[in-house]
Amino acid sequence: MSSCVVMQAGWESFCSSREAGSVGAAVSVTGGGAEPLAALMAVLGAGVLAVGVAMGVRLRHLPGARLLSRWLVWAGPCIAIVAVCAQGSIWARQLAWQSLQGVSPGSFTFVIEGDASLSSYGALASARVLDSDGGLVAKVRLSSDGAFEDGSELQLIGRREELARDAWGMRSYMAGEVATVRAVRILSNKMPEVRSPVSIMRDAALKAIDPAASDARALIAGIVCGRTTELNKTDASEAFSQTGTTHLVAVSGSHLALVSALVGAILGKTGWSRRACSAVLLMIMAGYVVFTGGAASALRSLVMVGASLGSGLAGRRPHGLSGLMLSIVALAMIWPGIVFDLGFQLSAASVLFILLMGGYLSFVLERLGAPEMLASALSLTLCAQWATLPLTLPIFGEASLIAPFANLLLGPPMSALLVLGLPAVGVAMLLAPVGVSQVVLLPAIALSRLSIFIAEALSAIPFASLPVDVGSKGQVVAYLVAAAVYLAWRCPTRRAMAAFGSSALLVAACHAARWTWFAPPAVTVLDVGQGDAILVRDGPSTLLVDAGVDEATASALIRNGVFGIDAVLITHWDLDHWGGLPRVLDLMPVGAVYVARGASRGIPPELEERSVVPIELEAGDRLSVGGFEATVVLPEGPVSGEENEDSLVLSVRYGEDGFGVLLTGDAEADELVAADMLGHVDVLKLGHHGSAASVDEELIDLLDPQVGVASAGRDNPYGHPAASTVETLADAGVRFVCTADAGDVSLAPEEGGFVLGTARTEG
Incomplete structure (x- = not known):
């Protein structure tokens, strides 16, 4: 905790000092606002130590007082020392920054x-x-x-x-x-x-593997050598991510456990003393951590292995929780910034949950009828996901629903790949001079291909991975539930678990049925940042007009209860209008893709790779979406789809002469005014994210809208929506709404008008 607080303050101070230096002020090299916090943490640590000592002397007769006293006596110095180390690290960074100033x-x-x-x-x-x-x-x-x-x-x-x-x-x-x-x-x-012998050996291993040659070889390089540079460029990397099995590739505790078991078995045949075997094992493990790049999660595991071996040699029983705490404190002293490393956080959190909750979940699964071996393996996966999802969701915004099953299927072949790959790569390095090294790697390559095949097959299952939007409240709830379960430690009956599971399934089924078959009619301008994505939906019928720039569109669709799309219409080929479509296609079934006449020739390669064959539309064509009817207004002739003026413009109306919305893509006022098929609408989706050219008085007089909606990203560098656009709408008495402030903007028809709803209060 002390390292987190002090290092965070150091980062803020570092940024402030740079800004001060950029305007000619003196730049502090002392850590600024971090110093008082470091001093405070040191005093806090001394206070905790004093309380611990006092409890041990005065209250040792009370139940649990001795244990708490011992904990405080250890925690106090750790808090103080880690804070001092963090402050020293901040000073070093400030001095390093100054050393770079004024030098090319x-x-x-x-x-x-x-x-x-x-x-x-x-x-x-x-x-x-x-x-x-x-x-x-x-x-x-x-x-x-x-x-x-x-x-x-x-x-x-x-x-x-x-x-x-x-x-x-x-x-x-x-x-x-x-x-x-x-x-x-x-x-x-x-x-x-x-060069160090480890670096030379690693280069030779990578040369023997040749990770750039194929996905399978790239996976071997990742598992054996800790190098994922080539693997991260492949489709296999995305498959591992969507199935929640990326940790099986990253060098972490599970890797070291396998290597430790393999080396330990070999050392056990030597007849050496226990002390000698432990020393050699620890040296080999340390060498392997360096060999694989010294990832934070591997360092954490190495310290825990060292603590376990040391306890055994001292005649004491190893204690996993104590080893974990020791590794965290030791690494925070040596490398204070490691507490902000995501890999370290995930590794420490998953091990903590496995230690605290693994036995309980395994017992619960056995009560449900799972075989002991399956219950044990599944409990490890569930504990790790429970611990890490609150950390990863705010960053990646994606949760793998298939992860527990995927880990059960992929764990054995990828573990076998590590156990087989290590000696195979070693032999391949030795045989490289005689030119037969690649034959030795064939079994490992076969296992690697099998692992990739399983991952890609599982990732292709619809909704294997879902975009999830959670904030800090979701993190707090997840960890509070874990704390409550651990403290309660109740033995649930089968009837209670069946009732809970049935209720959860019923709620999920009702939610899916409601949004799949009975969704109310609405046009929703989705909040996807600096891009366009508009959902037209009525009951089971759905049309997505544009798909934003990235994965935010998929997240927005899930957020709005969309599980499949009848059609996607891309107004033109600017990235901020089609860039999110590949992820949507990967996530859920899509019926058809529409573009303007002539624009299919410019389809991006990313869509061609997914076998997308666009259907062309021209002015006058109509699409029905439940009670909505969408009429193509522009363009009136063939276009390339590359320019803003090529945008496919839709007039969407609910019922005959009912609620109407004009969806303009990036078309601007000049093109819209010249169109032949325009008339009154209730809502104008402003072209080009509300740019200065998106609207003028002539267009307002022609359309007479009540509301103007812009889709734009918060603090975007283009200045969208333009101040002149907002002013023009205000002068005409048109209400203006922007997704940057309001979030998703829903426009639902009702008798005699429509209802406007926003996901958040405009600010």
Whole structure:
């Protein structure tokens, strides 16, 4: 806790000091607002220690007092020491930032640390910055067009940029990085003359595996060597994510447990003493953690293994919970920012829940009739999901419903892949000079392909993974329920569990039936950020007009109880109108995709890969959606679909001469006024996110709308909606609503008019 508080304050102070320095003020290198908090935590730790000692002396006769006293005596110094270590880490970052000021990146040498992460924008890697004498200056996040190997020494021309004041910037800061350097041109790239044996061995292993050759080899590299650079570019990576089995690839406690068992079995045949076997095992485990990149979750597991071995050698019974707490405190002292590392958080939380809740859930599953082995395996998966979902949902916004089943199916082959892959890769490295190394890898490749096949088959099941929108309240509820279950520790009867399960299924079935068959008629402008996505629905009939820019559209559909779509209409091929469609297609069944006449020739490759064959529409064509009728107004001739003026414009009306909405895509006022088929509407969905050209007095006079709705992202860089647009609508007496403020905007027809509803209060 003390590390979290102090490091968070250090990040805020770091950002404030940069902003002060940017306007010529003196920049503090002392940690600013973090120092008082560190001092406070140190005093708090001393107070906790004093209370613990006093309890041990004065109240030791009370039940539980001795145990609580012992806990406080240990907790007090830990709180104080971790706070002091965090403050020292903050000072180091401030000094590193100052050392970079006023010096061109070309004056330094950049040494790559770890594997790069790749995206369509290039590669990102952590790099140590060295001066001309080889001294460490700072640690930065290096952005480049291509990836460089671990240990590469670069001379470059580049631009230094500040870390963004957001979650990604804070993540870099907690990892020890103080800036981003964007490489413009690489002047030299060489490997160091002296390298560690572990680095040489890892390079040889990756060369033998050749992860870029196929998905299967990329998975072997991830499981055996901890390198996921190539795997993250494949469809297999998405399949593991959707099935909730990514942790089976990441090097963590389960990997070390298997390696420990394998090495322990070998050492047991040597006849060495227990002390010698433990020492050798610990050294091999530490070497494997370094070999696989030293992930935070693996470091946590290594400390726990060390604590367990040490307890055994000292003649004491290993205690998992104590080992977990020891590993957290030890790593927070050495690397205070690790408490903000997501992998570390997930690893620690899942182990904690398994230790506390694993036995209970296994017992409950056995009471339900599950065999002991199945109950034990399933309880581990359920505990891990219970612990980690509250942490991952706010970040990734996705929950895998099939994860427990997927873990049961994928656990054995991927564990076998690790056990088989380690020696196979070792032999392949030795046989590389004689040219037969690849034959040795064939069994591991077969297991890898089987694992990928299972993951992809499971991910293809409809609704295997659902977008979920939860906030901090959801996290609190999940952990409070866990605390209540642990404290109560009741033995539920089969009748009670059956009643609970039946009730939950009934509620879920009623919810699905209500929104699948009896959804009320409405046109909903979905809040998908800086993009367009409008849902037209009446009972079981659904039409999605545009699909936003990313996964936010899928989240919005689930949020509105949509489980299938009859048709999607893409107004034109700007990314913010079709970019979310691939995820929608992966998530739920979609009947047809419509575009303007001529626009099918410009279909993006991402949609072609999913066998999408668009149906073309032209002015006058009509689509029925329950009681709604959507008439194509524009364009009046063939278009490429690449420009805003190519937008397919729909007039949506409920019943004859009833409630009407004009959906304009990115069409602007000039094109709309020139259309032949326009008339009065109740609601105008403003073109181009409410830009200055989306509306004028002539268009308002022609349409006479009561409400104007803009779909735009909060604080978007384009200034949408434009102030002039809002002013024009206000002058005409038209109510204005924007999704950036109101969230989803629902327009429901009723007799004599319509009802406007918003997901949140406009602000």
